Amino acid sequence: MKDDFQIAVVGATGVVGREVLAALYARDIPAEQVRAFGSERSKGLEVEYGEDSLEVERATPEALRGAGLVLLATPAEVSRTLAPAAQSAGAWVVDASSAFRGDGNVPLVLPGFNTEALSAAFKGRMVCLPGAVTTAAVHVVDPLRRAFGVARAQLTALMGVSSAGVRGVAELEKQTADLMSGREPDPHAFPHRVGFNLVPQVGGFMVNSPWTEEEGGWTLESARLFSSRGEVPVIAGTAVQVPSFYGHGLTLNVQLKKAGPVEQVRAALKTSPALKVLDAPGERVYPMPMLVTSDPTVHVGRVRAFPQAPEWVTLFAAVDNATRGAALNLVETGLKLAERPA
Ligand SMILES: NC(=O)c1ccc[n+]([C@@H]2O[C@H](COP(=O)([O-])OP(=O)(O)OC[C@H]3O[C@@H](n4cnc5c(N)ncnc54)[C@H](OP(=O)(O)O)[C@@H]3O)[C@@H](O)[C@H]2O)c1
Structure with a gap:
């Protein structure tokens, strides 16, 4: 992963999002490469990132622009808007919500079961995850x-x-x-x-x-x-x-x-x-x-x-x-996606 590669964690103040940050930190991803997003409600709050903290930004399609990987730990209705927007802006997107689980055009990936789906050809730049x-x-x-x-x-x-x-x-x-x-x-x-x-x-x-x-x-x-x-x-x-x-x-x-x-x-x-x-x-x-x-x-x-x-x-x-059932699936899938050619 290049030094300027940015990972956006959306839903960073939630049960799953906090565990996503912990899992990224445990994988030695520097704080400079991680951005935390939430709704208007949590804009400006600080969330823990190991020894550091990250300031929560409000998630909008414009704010997510520039991220190479967008990890969505948001309610389904929020993912339905942000995932296609982030994909169109060129990011790899992984969604933990139920929004796309029934959509045959979006690969459903469970790390450790069908991780190989992430190396295969597929349309778009988005995958989703099963529930816990x-x-x-x-x-x-x-x-x-x-x-x-x-x-x-x-x-x-x-x-x-x-x-x-x-x-x-x-x-x-x-x-x-x-x-x-x-x-x-x-x-x-x-x-x-x-x-x-x-x-x-x-x-x-x-x-x-x-x-x-x-x-x-x-x-x-x-x-x-x-x-x-x-x-x-x-x-x-x-x-x-x-x-x-x-x-x-x-x-x-x-x-x-x-x-x-x-x-x-x-x-x-x-x-x-x-x-x-x-x-x-x-x-x-x-x-x-x-x-x-x-x-x-x-x-x-x-x-x-x-x-x-x-x-x-x-x-x-x-x-x-929160971890095996969502956050680890998000992080393992996202980091594997980020290895794909742009
Ligand atoms: N909890 C589980 O066991 C589990 C397991 C598998 C999958 N999931 C799925 O993972 C997703 C997150 O679940 P959770 O349990 O972490 O929920 P949660 O604790 O309620 O957290 C939801 C997160 O989404 C953010 N959010 C809400 N509306 C938003 C908006 N309009 N724009 C940007 N961010 C917004 C919240 O930010 P604010 O703090 O600003 O409101 C919060 O950070 C859900 O789709 C859920 O179905 C959860």
Whole structure:
């Protein structure tokens, strides 16, 4: 990367954007090459960049001009405007939102799964990323698909409130304090109180559908990713908002095409560099969101099957939604894109 190459981090004040800055700093990208952007609300604020700090600028198409790489950690409606503008201005663009995940013209890239898509020819200068739950589910299912074939995977995702960004985090903090003081809080960021509760709705429902957009996203994104492998397991399930802050937990029931002993299932999972297998239940070793903080791998364990239905394997996984589920995907994808000829 040349010394005058500029990386714009848009959404730098958010849950994902802050982790993007931390990941760029950890890769020794000098502060002079990184610019932080947000909305009008955060213009002029300072965000941490290792020992340094960066002043937040207001993101507009004009302000992003001159950046070689634009990493978007913004709401989908903001990405819909800024991504095409930055692309037209000649930047490489990576978007973490759902804005382009259903657009067949924009490559959907999951580092460590289809990184090769970044070296292939494609139209435009923009790619997008899957969500955090799809990231975890695809990394767990893929080694099983390679070893046994997979027909489908049913999952329940227990999603920490940071999936709704800084607003979600602030809401659980306030609701917990209110409830501990005997006050019944009003929900704002979520459809119901999430404090000391579980809400089986994450995001809105799809039009004329019983599935939420979050749940529909898992099926759509995983189908797009697996289509390059010629075998598309159906991945579907229920998203539940839970009263924890960071990290998601996933129970997965995976239907193998050819049953194998649980030991072989565990061995297949261990072949994936994207996974860390934590599976010694007798010693109370298994994945938990609190163990996965800032870990670039997805944790998986509690591997088991019924003798009566050995083709169905049940597992539990945990992923750091902000880092592995978004920020690391943004940074790894962006830095690889930046290696492409201009
Ligand atoms: N959180 C996760 O677990 C996760 C995982 C995967 C993907 N994602 C996706 O990543 C994106 C960011 O999520 P997040 O959780 O980081 O959200 P967040 O905490 O709410 O942060 C949103 C960021 O976008 C900025 N922003 C909002 N409106 C803007 C505008 N008009 N112009 C420029 N910047 C604007 C905000 O800046 P201000 O501070 O100025 O408002 C803030 O920096 C979303 O699309 C989300 O779906 C999130």
